[in-house]
Amino acid sequence: MKVDREEIITASYRSLAHLESIFADESETVIADARYGFIAGLVKDVVKKPPIERLTLSDQIDMLIINRWFGFPLLLAMMYLMFQFVFRLSAPLMSWIDLGFGSLAVVASGIGGWEGSLLAEGVIGGVGSVLMFVPPIFLLFIAISVLEDCGYMARAAFVMDKVMHRVGLHGRSFIPMVLGFGCNVPAVMAARTIENSKDRITTILINPFMSCGARLPIYVLLAGYFFADHAGLVVFSMYAVGAAVAILMAFGLRKTLLRGISSHFVMELPPYRLPTLRGVLTHMWERGRLFLKKAGTFIFGVVVLIWLLNYSGALEPIGKAIAPIFIPCGFGQWQAAVSLLFGFLAKEVVVGTMGTLFAAGEGVLGQAIATQLGWSPLAALAFMVFCVLYVPCVATVATIRSETNSWKWPLFTIFYTTATAWVAATLIFQVGGLFLG
Amino acid sequence: MVVALAGNPNSGKTTVFNNLTGARQHVGNWPGVTVEKKEGICRWKGRSIRIVDLPGVYSLTAYSPDEVIARNFIVEEKPDAVVDVVDASNLERNLYLVVQLLEMGAPLVVALNMMDEADSRGYRIDVERLSQLIRAPVVPMEANRNRGTQELLDEIAKVTDKEIRIPELIVNYGREVEEEITKLESRISSAGDLAKRYPPRWLAVKLLEKDQQIVEVLKAVEGG
Numbered sequence: 057m058k059v060d061r062e063e064i065i066t067a068s069y070r071s072l073a074h075l076e077s078i079f080a081d082e083s084e085t086v087i088a089d090a091r092y093g094f095i096a097g098l099v100k101d102v103v104k105k106p107p108i109e110r111l112t113l114s115d116q117i118d119m120l121i122i123n124r125w126f127g128f129p130l131l132l133a134m135m136y137l138m139f140q141f142v143f144r145l146s147a148p149l150m151s152w153i154d155l156g157f158g159s160l161a162v163v164a165s166g167i168g169g170w171e172g173s174l175l176a177e178g179v180i181g182g183v184g185s186v187l188m189f190v191p192p193i194f195l196l197f198i199a200i201s202v203l204e205d206c207g208y209m210a211r212a213a214f215v216m217d218k219v220m221h222r223v224g225l226h227g228r229s230f231i232p233m234v235l236g237f238g239c240n241v242p243a244v245m246a247a248r249t250i251e252n253s254k255d256r257i258t259t260i261l262i263n264p265f266m267s268c269g270a271r272l273p274i275y276v277l278l279a280g281y282f283f284a285d286h287a288g289l290v291v292f293s294m295y296a297v298g299a300a301v302a303i304l305m306a307f308g309l310r311k312t313l314l315r316g317i318s319s320h321f322v323m324e325l326p327p328y329r330l331p332t333l334r335g336v337l338t339h340m341w342e343r344g345r346l347f348l349k350k351a352g353t354f355i356f357g358v359v360v361l362i363w364l365l366n367y368s369g370a371l372e373p374i375g376k377a378i379a380p381i382f383i384p385c386g387f388g389q390w391q392a393a394v395s396l397l398f399g400f401l402a403k404e405v406v407v408g409t410m411g412t413l414f415a416a417g418e419g420v421l422g423q424a425i426a427t428q429l430g431w432s433p434l435a436a437l438a439f440m441v442f443c444v445l446y447v448p449c450v451a452t453v454a455t456i457r458s459e460t461n462s463w464k465w466p467l468f469t470i471f472y473t474t475a476t477a478w479v480a481a482t483l484i485f486q487v488g489g490l491f492l493g
Numbered sequence: 494m495v496v497a498l499a500g501n502p503n504s505g506k507t508t509v510f511n512n513l514t515g516a517r518q519h520v521g522n523w524p525g526v527t528v529e530k531k532e533g534i535c536r537w538k539g540r541s542i543r544i545v546d547l548p549g550v551y552s553l554t555a556y557s558p559d560e561v562i563a564r565n566f567i568v569e570e571k572p573d574a575v576v577d578v579v580d581a582s583n584l585e586r587n588l589y590l591v592v593q594l595l596e597m598g599a600p601l602v603v604a605l606n607m608m609d610e611a612d613s614r615g616y617r618i619d620v621e622r623l624s625q626l627i628r629a630p631v632v633p634m635e636a637n638r639n640r641g642t643q644e645l646l647d648e649i650a651k652v653t654d655k656e657i658r659i660p661e662l663i664v665n666y667g668r669e670v671e672e673e674i675t676k677l678e679s680r681i682s683s684a685g686d687l688a689k690r691y692p693p694r695w696l697a698v699k700l701l702e703k704d705q706q707i708v709e710v711l712k713a714v715e716g717g
Contacts, residue, residue: 061687061711064680068700071673075701078669084702090666095588102623103584106615204668249665322626324665 078339080332093207093326097214100325114327118211122325127215132296134208138199139292143276146191147287150276153191157184174363177412182359185411185421186351186404189273194344196269200238201339205331209234214323223303224310227323229259233302236266237295238343240452243268244459254316257465258309260456264448264473265302267295269347270403274443277407281422282436290440298444301476350402358401359408362394366412385442385478386435386485391428396442402449434492438485446477494653495543495570496535499563499594500578501587502549505606508636509578510546513646523548523562537646542653545572551586553593555706567599568691573653575599576645581611581618581633595627595662598692602648603631604641629659661692673701687711 075083100122111119121127157180164175203209212234217227228250235243243263250256267275272291279290310316365371375390378397382388391413399406407421414424425431431439447453447470457466498513500506514533523530531546547566548559555561567575577594579587594601603624611618624631630648634641651657666674677697682688687696699707 061684064677064684064687064700065708065711067680068677068697071677071701072703075669075673082703083670086670087666087698087702090670091589091592091664094664095585095592098588098623098626099585101626102619104617104619246668249663249671320625326667 078332078335080334089327089329090324093210093324094322096325096327097323100214101322117328118325121208121211122214127211128219131212131215134203134212135295136292138196138203139295140288141199142192142195143288143291146195146276147280149191150188153188157188160184170367173367174360177366178360178363179356181411181414182363182408183351183356186273186355186359186408189276189404189407190344190348192272192276193269193347194340196272197238197340197343198336200234201336202331204339205329205335207326207328210324210326214325217323219303220306221318223307224316224318225255225258225306226318226321228321229255229306232259232263233266233299236263236268238269239346240264240266240268240448241455244452244455247459252316252319254310254314255318257460258306258314260459261309261465261469261472262302262306264452264469265298265305265445267298267444268403269343270449271406271443273404273407275440277410277422278425278436278440281426282431282433290437294440294444297441297480301445301480305472305476347404351404355402355404355408358398358405359412362398362405362409363412381478382481384486385481386438386489387429387431387442387481389429392439396446399443400447400450402451403443406443434485434488437488438481441484442477442481444477445473445480447474494540495545495572496649496653497545497547497566497570497572497575498578499547499567499575499590500549500604501551501580501583501590504549504578504580504583504587505636506546506549506578509576509604509606509634509642509645510544512636512639512642513542513544526558526562528558528562535646538650540650542649550590552589553597554702555704561706564597567594567597573600574602574649576602576604576649578604578606578636581605581607582614582616584611584616584618591627592662592664595629595659596664596698597695598659598661600652600659601629602645602652603627603629604634604636604645605631606634606636606641608633608641609635609638627662630657661694663694666698670701674698677701 072083075086079086121130161176161180161184164180165172167175203212209231213227213230216230220226220229229247232243232246235246240263243266244260247256247259247263250259275291275294276287279287283290310318362371365374371394372390374397375394379388379390379393382393382396391410394413395406395409398409410425411421414421414428425436448456453466453470456469457463460466498506498510500509510531510533513535517535518531518533521530521532522528528548533544533546535542535544545566547563550557550560550563553560553564566572575594577591579591591601591603605618605620605623608618620631620633630651632641632645632648634645636642652659665671674694674697677700678693681693681696687693696707
């Protein structure tokens with residue numbers, strides 16, 4: 057196909073307008089800054105300078121942020137603060153939305169009959185319990201955008217470069233990992249910038265352990281009820297567990313299936329910038345829009361299907377057939393098994409299914425789970441860890457299929473993630489049980 | 494065989510040029526402009542290498558005629574090798590040109606000049622690591638004492654003989670910019686003749702830098 061040159065120029069004007077509205081700056085400045093960032097990273101790697109030097113403000117901040125001893129603890133602290141920010145700010149917003157859906161459900165069940173049940177339990181219970189998590193998901197996207205736009209994310213990758221080399225990867229694999237906190241699909245695609253194929257496949261295979269935004273509702277729901285006093289810390293720990301397992305797995309894969317030496321790259325250090333409100337909001341919307349769209353279409357469909365299976369009595373036998381596998385993990389109830397099973401379609405569905413099954417009129421889903429399933433906090437913790445680690449959603453598996461151009465790696469991912477999750481959940485429930493008596 | 498000599502002003506480029514060519518020099522003008530063009534012949538190990546001295550520049554934008562001359566020569570004449578003379582004591586500023594040359598896909602050899610000056614300022618440069626990261630040969634030199642010239646010629650020969658291939662350097666411009674680059678790049682690649690003359694990614698970056706000269710080139714009639 058021949059493309060008209062005029063068309064290329066027009067396309068470039070569109071790109072320029074888009075970039076300049078996001079960055080609120082001239083596009084050539086943005087590009088020059090990135091190039092200087094590349095050079096700054098290169099020079100930091102290659103040149104040892106004498107201690108007495110006139111330092112720019114950016115250099116002085118970098119001395120602290122990418123410091124050999126201080127950089128890594130600071131990175132952990134930043135991530136911890138990020139989840140505290142997300143959790144504390146979203147809690148009141150969520151209870152308002154919850155109240156709203158709760159009263160809607162009361163009205164709907166007043167209709168009576170199967171129509172009332174479909175509306176109250178299926179649509180409002182299922183989709184409503186997913187939509188309730190709009191505030192934390194959007195706040196998480198805001199936090200990630202701010203860290204990206206101000207230049208901190210590039211520093212985080214720089215700090216992680218040394219750590220990652222120890223496990224046979226490099227800092228470039230870190231960016232897809234952080235993007236995985238948003239959604240694993242673009243994160244797996246982001247691994248394209250890694251040229252070496254073994255490096256790339258390792259980066260892709262460990263990505264599902266990075267807990268995506270769709271899994272956040274599970275933690276917020278369960279941590280909020282079972283660990284009310286330390287909810288922020290528990291949610292943060294889930295992400296930390298995911299990241300730690302990802303790094304351990306990378307180490308294991310590089311020693312076995314994907315043996316090789318990690319290649320070297322320049323880790324960019326772009327100048328610090330004040331994020332623009334417009335840029336941050338644009339990013340939040342670009343990412344969050346997909347979540348809303350998914351809730352309105354795909355998840356709506358799945359939840360109605362689950363309601364139908366439940367209403368016709370077909371759901372319970374399915375759940376009961378699988379449930380025994382999860383007895384050692386502490387959540388051997390058929391409702392939990394069904395939630396996890398349908399969670400393969402989309403992780404939001406785990407909570408959505410619970411919402412349909414326990415359709416608590418006043419909307420206290422956490423309490424309904426505790427009383428009807430008889431979960432202890434330990435069982436809830438094991439369930440959360442299982443959700444962090446087990447099979448990624450079908451969209452992620454499909455992306456792994458297309459990005460690795462083989463069936464081998466997506467199938468491998470399905471089995472090794474689920475096995476890891478089962479072992480981890482069982483360990484937590486059994487070993488934890490010994491200590492708690 | 495043609496080798497272009499690039500570098501920032503005051504990087505010792507003229508000294509390197511003199512070391513390479515001796516008295517066999519010829520001075521003229523670049524076509525159409527009153528910018529001096531120096532050329533010389535370097536005889537080495539039975540070869541005759543034509544050395545073209547490009548104007549001293551810090552960057553390769555379209556803002557000054559010097560920069561346009563330098564980059565057009567590299568893009569259009571496609572020299573067998575490009576040597577960028579770099580002031581090691583001012584590495585950060587000098588690397589800006591190195592990075593741009595590598596982004597163009599120039600067959601680059603970096604002449605890391607003024608190593609003595611860098612040493613006396615206490616800079617310790619890991620030459621091997623630098624070469625590994627930019628994936629191009631780097632030769633430490635002290636041109637004012639005529640040190641490193643032979644080593645430089647050795648590396649030039651490896652590049653011109655295609656013993657080593659210098660890959661196009663990919664600078665990561667961040668997610669948003671990269672998305673736009675990818676869009677433009679695929680359009681450019683589909684416009685057959687264009688991709689043959691210019692590296693598509695480089696052209697895309699130039700368009701996003703609002704490079705007027707590149708826009709003019711695009712507007713020109715096909716084959717023009």
